[in-house]
Amino acid sequence: MSAFWKANQRRLAPWLFMAPGLAMFLLYVIIPIFQSIWVSFYDWDGLGDARWIGTANYVELIDDDAFYISLKNNVIWLVLYMLAVPAGLMIAIFLNQTISGMRLYKSLFFFPFVISQVVVGLMFSWFYAPNFGLFYNLLEWVTGSGTAILADDRYVTYGIIAAGLWPQIAYVMILYLTGLNNVAPDQVEAARLDGAKGWQMLWYVILPQLRPATFIAVVVTVIGALRSFDLVSIMTNGGPFGSSRVLSFYMYEQALSEYGYRMGYGAAIAVVLFAIMMLFISGFIWKMWRDETER
Template structure:
């Protein structure tokens, strides 16, 4: 009997837990478990789709920007060896009277060109109605968007012509808009507003079709209409579209070139030149590649500051 009791006591001793049945800690489970094959395939596919775009941005955006910044510190005519001159190009640029004329004209372009987004919004609100014949009217407003800058410049050059232009017919006498240093820049900006307003109109028409119908219906049930509906319901939903319209308009104002080249060539007496045309003039006509690169760097800095300011403002409003 004592011998059997001892055997029972031995059998009653607790067994060590089997390793195969031991509970795993959360750390060990997390450590051993990796991404699933499906997740790995999706990540690989995303990288493959992004790779061409990243390469294109690096080759056609990042590399030219870095090359322009580097060239701005050199004196180069495009053929002979480059000569390092440090900040001499920038010093000469900030001492040139033409630079300040071009900068003043760019400010005028910015101030007047920013009329395009609200004008485009007004046209988009009008065209967003379901009335008879609205498709024909839409086609008429779409037309300026598909015209090239050269065609627009030629049309308005004929419009401003003091001998046979439509403006002379309307006023009863000829006004040399493009031949007068006081009016040349304003005449070009007015011509540029025509296609830019059409572009902003297309952006806003796209945004209006994507409005939240539930919010609109709730606002109507609360009695909102007219300006109240537009200001408190429609415009907040169009904020991303407005940001895009402003950014595109600012970039278009700062890099305005084609209309100036066709309508005035920067004249009369460089009174209508802007930074983009001044940069082209120095690089192509006078073979001053380094000096024109310094103009490009200044223009890029102005664009960057303006766009970053509006981007931060939009993100702050979103938060």
């Protein structure tokens, strides 16, 4: 055994270090994914006997108006949430400068990242609240009439997204600040000698070196947009009249709330959500890999 270890030590050592993490990933991520797919083919309340119904849950989704409202809201979340990436980049570039008071600015921009999503939801609920909310009073002062954002099905989704963008931009900013610390200064100096500045410097010199940070920022932003359960639950509980539902919240309603206890149907919604998430992330990984191989 010792002879085998000595002969293969360099090859086996990395796998031994990764083994605990891989075991946890298999146990808590990979296996539950396949279990959810399996449960989606059953009619099950989570307690009694499960009854095999094949693809009936997915067929029911096709005619479910609430599912389409949730899917539409998730698309809106996904599109608008991507604003966190350029916004976080711009703030990170600003905070990467060496000027007086920068530590204070960094603390102010970092602050939303350390706040719980529950607290963010409560803060923005008060911010939008009729009669005493700051946004409501400001809107009333500007336009002459206030709007209860969270009670209006036309604006409620956008109001919740705005609340989610606040900490998400802070998260992306931190990722880009870390990436900017790894930008090669010699390439920046060489570009300056060639006359590059402003947008040219950013586009041709800085951004190519920030690809790893951009990849992580896009992935976590996509995941954050598609799993937007907590803010919806805290701020509106899916209302008014189900207009602010997203797929993760609708999955919870069907599977675990007093309205449903339909674990199979909830699992089917979860599988659709997982497929959408993997579609976006896989597409971005493929693009990153293609760009790297073409270099």
